[in-house]
Amino acid sequence: MISIDLRDRRPIYEQIIDKFETLILKDVLKENEPMPSVRSLAVQLAINPNTIQKAYNALENKGFIYTISGKGSFVAKNEQVVLEKINELKNTIRQLFVKAKDYGVEKKDILNELDKIYKKNER
Amino acid sequence: MISIDLRDRRPIYEQIIDKFETLILKDVLKENEPMPSVRSLAVQLAINPNTIQKAYNALENKGFIYTISGKGSFVAKNEQVVLEKINELKNTIRQLFVKAKDYGVEKKDILNELDKIYKKNER
Amino acid sequence: MISIDLRDRRPIYEQIIDKFETLILKDVLKENEPMPSVRSLAVQLAINPNTIQKAYNALENKGFIYTISGKGSFVAKNEQVVLEKINELKNTIRQLFVKAKDYGVEKKDILNELDKIYKKNER
Amino acid sequence: MISIDLRDRRPIYEQIIDKFETLILKDVLKENEPMPSVRSLAVQLAINPNTIQKAYNALENKGFIYTISGKGSFVAKNEQVVLEKINELKNTIRQLFVKAKDYGVEKKDILNELDKIYKKNER
DNA sequence: GTGGTCTAGACCACA
DNA sequence: GTGGTCTAGACCACA
Numbered sequence: 001m002i003s004i005d006l007r008d009r010r011p012i013y014e015q016i017i018d019k020f021e022t023l024i025l026k027d028v029l030k031e032n033e034p035m036p037s038v039r040s041l042a043v044q045l046a047i048n049p050n051t052i053q054k055a056y057n058a059l060e061n062k063g064f065i066y067t068i069s070g071k072g073s074f075v076a077k078n079e080q081v082v083l084e085k086i087n088e089l090k091n092t093i094r095q096l097f098v099k100a101k102d103y104g105v106e107k108k109d110i111l112n113e114l115d116k117i118y119k120k121n122e123r
Numbered sequence: 124m125i126s127i128d129l130r131d132r133r134p135i136y137e138q139i140i141d142k143f144e145t146l147i148l149k150d151v152l153k154e155n156e157p158m159p160s161v162r163s164l165a166v167q168l169a170i171n172p173n174t175i176q177k178a179y180n181a182l183e184n185k186g187f188i189y190t191i192s193g194k195g196s197f198v199a200k201n202e203q204v205v206l207e208k209i210n211e212l213k214n215t216i217r218q219l220f221v222k223a224k225d226y227g228v229e230k231k232d233i234l235n236e237l238d239k240i241y242k243k244n245e246r
Numbered sequence: 247m248i249s250i251d252l253r254d255r256r257p258i259y260e261q262i263i264d265k266f267e268t269l270i271l272k273d274v275l276k277e278n279e280p281m282p283s284v285r286s287l288a289v290q291l292a293i294n295p296n297t298i299q300k301a302y303n304a305l306e307n308k309g310f311i312y313t314i315s316g317k318g319s320f321v322a323k324n325e326q327v328v329l330e331k332i333n334e335l336k337n338t339i340r341q342l343f344v345k346a347k348d349y350g351v352e353k354k355d356i357l358n359e360l361d362k363i364y365k366k367n368e369r
Numbered sequence: 370m371i372s373i374d375l376r377d378r379r380p381i382y383e384q385i386i387d388k389f390e391t392l393i394l395k396d397v398l399k400e401n402e403p404m405p406s407v408r409s410l411a412v413q414l415a416i417n418p419n420t421i422q423k424a425y426n427a428l429e430n431k432g433f434i435y436t437i438s439g440k441g442s443f444v445a446k447n448e449q450v451v452l453e454k455i456n457e458l459k460n461t462i463r464q465l466f467v468k469a470k471d472y473g474v475e476k477k478d479i480l481n482e483l484d485k486i487y488k489k490n491e492r
Numbered sequence: 493g494t495g496g497t498c499t500a501g502a503c504c505a506c507a
Numbered sequence: 508g509t510g511g512t513c514t515a516g517a518c519c520a521c522a
Contacts, residue, residue, distance in 0.1 A: 006312075006314055007312050007322075009313075009315075011315060011316070011505075011506060011507090012314075012506080012507075013506080013507090022222075022225075025225070025226050026225050026226070047507085048506095048507050050506095050507070051506080051507060054506090054507095082226075085226070086223075086226055086227075086228060089219065089222060089223055089226065089228070090223075090228070090232065090233075090236060092219060093216070093219050093220075093223065093233065093236055094236045094239065094240065096212065096215060096216050096219065097216075097236060097237055097239075097240040097241070098240055099145075099212060100209075100212055100213075100216065101240055101241060102145075102148070102149050103148050103149070103205075103208070103209055103212065104209075105209060105212070105213070107237070107241040109213065110213075110216065110237060110241075111237070113213060113216055113217045113220060114220055114230070114233060114234070114237075116217065116220075117217065117220040117221055117224055118220070118224060118230040118233075134511080134512060134513085135512080135513075136512080136513090160493080160494060160495085161494075161495065161496095162493085162494075162495090170513090170514090171513060171514045171515070171516095172495095172514095172515095173513075173514075173515090174512080174513060174514085176495075176496075176497095177512090177513095179495085180496095184307065189375070189376050190378075190494095190495070190496095191375055191381075191494090191495090191521095191522090192378075192380060192494075192495050192496070192520075192521060192522085193380070193493085193494055193495065193520075193521035193522045194493095194494065194495085194521085194522065195493090195494060195495075196494095196495080199376075257496080257497060257498085258497080258498075259497080259498090268468075268471075271471070271472050272471050272472070283508080283509060283510085284509075284510065284511095285508085285509075285510090293498090293499090294498060294499045294500070294501095295499095295500095295510095296498075296499075296500090297497080297498060297499085299510075299511075299512095300497090300498095302510085303511095313509095313510070313511095314506095314507090314509090314510085315505075315506060315507090315509075315510050315511070316505075316506035316507045316508085316509055316510065317506085317507065317508095317509065317510085318508090318509060318510075319509095319510080328472075331472070332472055332473075332474060335465065335468060335469055335472065335474070336469075336474070336478065336479075336482060338465060339462070339465050339466075339469065339479065339482055340482045340485065340486065342458065342461060342462050342465065343462075343482060343483055343485075343486040343487070344486055345391075345458060346455075346458055346459075346462065347486055347487060348391075348394070348395050349394050349395070349451075349454070349455055349458065350455075351455060351458070351459070353483070353487040355459065356459075356462065356483060356487075357483070359459060359462055359463045359466060360466055360476070360479060360480070360483075362463065362466075363463065363466040363467055363470055364466070364470060364476040364479075380520075380521060380522090381521080381522075382521075382522090416522085417521095417522050419521095419522065420521080420522060423521090423522095
């Protein structure tokens, strides 16, 4: 489910956070579903448990998971977190549009990219 | 011309690289124009010359500037580098479109953002 | 494994880059093998860690090693890098052949040198 | 006759030395022929006269030119210098052959390169 | 004056 | 422990 790219320049715990955020936002991991235990994931990825713990703590702080001590961690996915994340994404996209315009990229080129992803008559 | 944001989490030398890349790509700095000297920029930004040097080396490796030892550094801006950079930008944008679709963002929302930057009837 | 020649006119960091490139291309250092840590190599060669760091950064940029921050650096050796390096070498040799011809060196003299290295009936 | 590549990473005076050595060794500049005056070359190349002077001094030290004060510099080309230079070149070539063998380049590949320069039945 | 290299030494994030 | 960044400061070659 989760894999780590050692060649990736980002720190491991950040990659883990990112992977789980994506899985939760894509609804692959549903609300209240149990997260893999810190230990099992550490073994599976051949990574120090401290690193996994650090990632889980961050995910909890951000509101993506909740922990019941003695039972484990579970997917939280409150609606507010999802909206925040989507807004953040829109902002990033808008900034890149500004950059693109500055560099002389034409509007039609971007529309072209957009149509590759959202097919022609899709919403 | 150049300023450093100490609150920015990125390292100083990376901010400098980024600033100059943008200035060169936006054609604010024209081909063969002299770059500020390492020392003068270091004084102006109140930063150690080694840090500036590191940024300039990276800019030279990437093909944005060329250096004549004993004379200074100058804007290179070969066409290939510009095209590469623009392609890279388009790729990033496409990946974000995929992410947006995955998260359930609708096409019209993105078009909306696009029209904020490239006004309605602009190319 | 690695040694520095202080009489060599090339800067220290360049010598280090060169030594490791050779070890990797000769397959003395195999893929994914750990590189000596920056600090340990600095102690061993009695050289400042910054200088080693500079060499390792260059090796990473060139694709010879990859770095996991907090864990260390490892031999990358992707096939493309090897091929590039070999091509570069062939080009250098060809240019020297041109120079030799210009200077009036005869073909048999070069063949003679070649046979000293690749023994008579070797491939 | 002479041109400088500002993008070349080698110092200017070294490029000048190299260019003249080549011209003399190729017999383009014949013995006792006058060298361009320091001033005229400085103007022509838009370079500081000190830099030209430094190159001429080096060429004189190496035995490629001789100077008659008040009259100018002239091509020397003594036979010994030529032989030294050719030997140096052969050594460089031999070292590259060793490197090539180490990297797994086959003998026939090098012979192939050689035949590109010295046509098939040439001496 | 200009860039290039190097040292000594510090502090930080990450594993 | 490991790499990454940065400072202060020195010395050198080159123009």
